[in-house]
Amino acid sequence: MHPAASLLIFTTASGLGFGLLALLGVGLPRFDGLSAWAFYSLGFALACGGLLASTAHLGHPERALKAFREWRSSWLSREAWASAATLAVMGIYAVLHLLWGLRVAPLGWLGTALCLGTVVATSRIYAQLRTVPRWNHWSTTALFLGYALSGGALLAGQVTAALLLLILTGGAQIAAWMDGDRRFAARRHSIPSATGLGAPGGIRQFEPPHTGSNYLTREMVFVVARKHVAKLRVIGLALAVLLPVGLLVLPFSHILAALAVVSHVAGVVVIRWLFFAEAEHVVGLYYGRDPVRR
Amino acid sequence: MTQLPPQSGEGAAVKLGLVIDLDTCVGCHACVIACKGWNTENYGAPLAETDPYGAAPEGAFLNRVHSYEITPEDAPARIVHFPKSCLHCEDAPCVTVCPTGASYKRAEDGIVLVNESDCIGCGLCAWACPYGAREQDPSEKVMKKCTLCVDRIYNESLPEEDRTPACVRTCPAGARHFGDLGDPDSDVSQLVAARGGYDLMPELGTRPVNKYLPPRPKDDEIDVLAPLLEPVAQEPRGFLGWLDRALERL
Ligand code: SF4
Numbered sequence: 178m179h180p181a182a183s184l185l186i187f188t189t190a191s192g193l194g195f196g197l198l199a200l201l202g203v204g205l206p207r208f209d210g211l212s213a214w215a216f217y218s219l220g221f222a223l224a225c226g227g228l229l230a231s232t233a234h235l236g237h238p239e240r241a242l243k244a245f246r247e248w249r250s251s252w253l254s255r256e257a258w259a260s261a262a263t264l265a266v267m268g269i270y271a272v273l274h275l276l277w278g279l280r281v282a283p284l285g286w287l288g289t290a291l292c293l294g295t296v297v298a299t300s301r302i303y304a305q306l307r308t309v310p311r312w313n314h315w316s317t318t319a320l321f322l323g324y325a326l327s328g329g330a331l332l333a334g335q336v337t338a339a340l341l342l343l344i345l346t347g348g349a350q351i352a353a354w355m356d357g358d359r360r361f362a363a364r365r366h367s368i369p370s371a372t373g374l375g376a377p378g379g380i381r382q383f384e385p386p387h388t389g390s391n392y393l394t395r396e397m398v399f400v401v402a403r404k405h406v407a408k409l410r411v412i413g414l415a416l417a418v419l420l421p422v423g424l425l426v427l428p429f430s431h432i433l434a435a436l437a438v439v440s441h442v443a444g445v446v447v448i449r450w451l452f453f454a455e456a457e458h459v460v461g462l463y464y465g466r467d468p469v470r471r
Numbered sequence: 472m473t474q475l476p477p478q479s480g481e482g483a484a485v486k487l488g489l490v491i492d493l494d495t496c497v498g499c500h501a502c503v504i505a506c507k508g509w510n511t512e513n514y515g516a517p518l519a520e521t522d523p524y525g526a527a528p529e530g531a532f533l534n535r536v537h538s539y540e541i542t543p544e545d546a547p548a549r550i551v552h553f554p555k556s557c558l559h560c561e562d563a564p565c566v567t568v569c570p571t572g573a574s575y576k577r578a579e580d581g582i583v584l585v586n587e588s589d590c591i592g593c594g595l596c597a598w599a600c601p602y603g604a605r606e607q608d609p610s611e612k613v614m615k616k617c618t619l620c621v622d623r624i625y626n627e628s629l630p631e632e633d634r635t636p637a638c639v640r641t642c643p644a645g646a647r648h649f650g651d652l653g654d655p656d657s658d659v660s661q662l663v664a665a666r667g668g669y670d671l672m673p674e675l676g677t678r679p680v681n682k683y684l685p686p687r688p689k690d691d692e693i694d695v696l697a698p699l700l701e702p703v704a705q706e707p708r709g710f711l712g713w714l715d716r717a718l719e720r721l
């Protein structure tokens with residue numbers, strides 16, 4: 178799938194933002210006054226910035242409000258509702274805390290639940306697609322939650338929680354990569370199943386239906402060289418997990434913590450890029466792209 | 472409304488669709504052009520082109536013809552032309568993912584359509600379709616797809632023989648058939664039964680209405696007299712024989 182910049186920014190920034198807001202909702206970190214202002218602003222800026230970036234992916238952003246209509250069947254619509262509800266509830270919680278010094282705990286817990294719900298809804302937009310076997314699995318949701326919470330914990334300066342979450346998420350990511358590499362073959366998608374013709378290896382594209390590219394090939398038939406995939410996975414994991422863990426176990430300093438955050442975010446961007454770029458859509462089979470026998 | 476219409480009893484509903492004969496299709500792409508022509512001049516936004524006379528022309532189409540080479544182990548290789556457009560799936564994933572309700576499946580005849588004035592151009596329906604049947608228009612930025620020529624098939628101002636999808640009407644080989652696949656007695660259903668019509672990517676559970684008829688096996692024997700013909704020399708003789716031996720020694 179085409180790794181569009183708007184979707185990379187959307188999933189990464191809103192994930193971090195909702196992760197941080199989820200922790201603020203349960204009262205972590207316990208700051209008041211100016212530092213509290215800074216944490217809330219950062220959380221809202223990331224969440225809203227990400228959501229705003231997602232509208233850049235739309236052909237008709239001016240009609241974006243119509244996306245609230247079909248929450249009964251569509252995860253994209255549910256995501257719209259969940260994020261709006263989260264911003265509203267966390268907004269009230271933050272205003273009460275910042276202006277009146279009131280921490281309404283149940284409201285915060287509701288906000289936290291909504292933050293996590295939003296991340297789940299975002300992940301389901303991708304995980305629901307049976308046409309993209311690599312995404313079509315509960316591990317997609319687990320990883321979106323893992324990255325949101327570890328990023329949130331890093332931003333909130335929760336060292337122990339961040340360490341634990343980073344290690345868990347990194348492990349889960351490795352498992353998901355290994356499992357994802359096998360899923361297309363396991364689902365038995367092939368050029369013969371797509372066309373009803375020939376046997377595997379006994380059929381190939383003779384000529385494509387059009388001389389140039391088209392919407393489908395640009396959006397969905399995106400291929401990254403295998404050797405680059407391996408390198409990018411190592412780079413992504415090193416930046417997102419290993420380096421931050423290393424920096425966190427050193428004696429605490431603000432500079433090291435900031436470095437850990439920067440490294441983590443850069444790593445998550447690399448991993449998200451791979452999340453899109455590596456994902457094989459079954460329509461590629463019609464264009465002779467069989468990821469199992471390429 | 473992006474929930475699928477309730478099925479009124481198995482087999483009861485009208486399911487309009489196409490039956491495509493891969494044995495007959497000659498790969499002329501006439502259906503592609505007829506489709507583009509009709510759907511640019513009629514229902515919905517015109518199908519746009521980008522850089523139409525330049526170095527990299529590109530545009531939106533609702534129907535495309537792929538070509539495959541099949542190489543069976545026990546028969547000569549053959550080319551199969553493979554037209555592909557929306558299959559008007561009964562369990563259409565493109566409909567349920569749509570956040571706005573722009574994508575919908577009609578209860579009365581099963582045609583899957585896009586209400587273009589509601590489409591936000593998010594592209595999720597194109598991701599959800601296994602068959603590459605949806606393309607976003609490059610200038611209108613709304614999702615385009617086969618309408619089964621909904622503005623022809625019920626159009627009483629057209630002569631009766633034209634009340635069929637443009638691709639079916641134009642196909643010079645008669646490789647495309649249109650009808651009600653929900654009615655087991657219709658011509659198309661009979662054709663599917665007789666020729667072993669099948670679904671594309673059945674493992675995805677989309678239950679397409681459109682069916683494909685497999686290419687018929689080719690005759691094995693090239694000529695009944697062929698075995699009686701004198702065999703050609705197996706061993707090269709004369710100059711060629713000398714050349715063969717000389718090269719062999721090098
Ligand atoms: S072929 Fe694609 S666009 Fe058509 S109904 Fe099926 S999933 Fe939807």
Ligand code: SF4
Binds near residue numbers: 574593
């Ligand atoms: S591109 Fe349009 S029709 Fe397709 S899912 Fe988005 S809003 Fe619905």
